[in-house]
Amino acid sequence: MDMPLPLTRDLVLIGGGHAHALVLRMWAMKPVAGTRVTLINPGPTAPYSGMLPGHIAGHYAREALDIDLVKLARFAGARLILGAATRVDPVARTVTVAGRGEIGYDVASLDIGIHTEMPDLPGFTEHALGAKPLDTYTSRWRDFLAAATAGAVAPEVAVIGAGVAGVELALAMAHALRRDVGAAAKIALIEAGPEIAGRNPETTARLRAALAGYGVDVYTDAAVSEVMADGVTLSGGKTVPSVFTIGTAGAIAHAWVAESPLPVTDDGFVRVDSHLRVEGHWDLFAVGDCAHMTHAPRPKAGVYAVRSGPVLLDNLRAVLTGGKTRAYTPQKDYLKLVSLGEKSALAEKWGRTVSGPLLWRWKNRID
Known part of the structure; x- marks a missing residue:
């Protein structure tokens, strides 16, 4: 047999x-x-x-x-x-x-x-969380959104890091808060560098326009010195109100x-x-x-x-x-699809940028 x-x-x-x-x-x-x-x-x-x-x-x-x-x-x-x-x-x-x-x-x-935790930043471990690991973030966000909608906590959010992930999540949280809470929501996007995400000026301009459309306050050249339970202190001394702070920087x-x-x-x-x-x-x-x-x-x-x-x-x-291995050569440029809060997205490749609802449908299909 x-x-x-x-x-x-x-x-x-x-x-x-x-x-x-x-x-x-x-x-x-x-x-x-x-x-x-x-x-x-x-x-x-x-x-x-x-x-x-x-x-x-x-x-x-x-x-x-x-x-x-x-x-x-x-x-x-x-x-x-x-x-x-x-x-x-x-x-x-x-x-x-x-x-x-x-x-x-x-x-x-x-x-x-x-992961995107920032343990060396004073107060981060106690009062903030990284966007990764994803499970912790999504669970805490669900609880915060429910509490903010019920009026139990102030609808104030801060995102540390304005790379693509930071911009996407700031827009996503702004969309949800504007829908469930209304104009009282306050969302801040904080970037230590001189500008937010974008490999070309057109991309940056469109992302800034999307953020402005949701009323997101953008801070650039703004290093964070401390995270507190009710806000984020910048190196210049200004405090940005936030009871839900996430880190996406790096x-x-x-x-x-x-x-x-x-x-x-x-x-x-x-x-x-x-x-x-x-x-x-x-x-x-x-x-x-x-x-x-x-x-x-x-x-x-x-x-x-x-x-x-x-x-x-x-x-x-x-x-x-016992065969022969082969090399992997990663592409130098790739299609970047960025969610814009609502069911709209931005696409960037080869120095060109387009955005709109059709791009969301494309991104959704790829995902």
């Missing part, structure tokens, strides 16, 4: 990020014989961050953002371990999982994302990555080569926001994680089967 193939190799995917979700989906269609796949993630779902502004604005239900990792793992024939990774030892080839001990691997990949690597014996940048991101391999380790890969592509540094953006997925899959297959 036919005997089943033995499970001779262990492939461990650490984190349920966008690239790993794609790998699992494609793996299900063409698995590698003799390989056991394990996915490690803190929860049974992983949020798709591109739809976060739409949820905050009220266009999507919270569950619409979630990738069902249980269903995806089952489809791919993978086991799912629910727990947070706390250490990777590339020499011992082990992953330490909180409450579960060590998980061994033959080949592994990291796709754990980032991408922060998870501390445990730098605490593991891994090659990392000064700010804690895993250094990978052109084949997405962790430097010095042929059997360990890293993708998405947690990785720093030494051959082609790029800003943190979900598009790179998504585009790297097929290359990662090919390279995992190659290492598992």
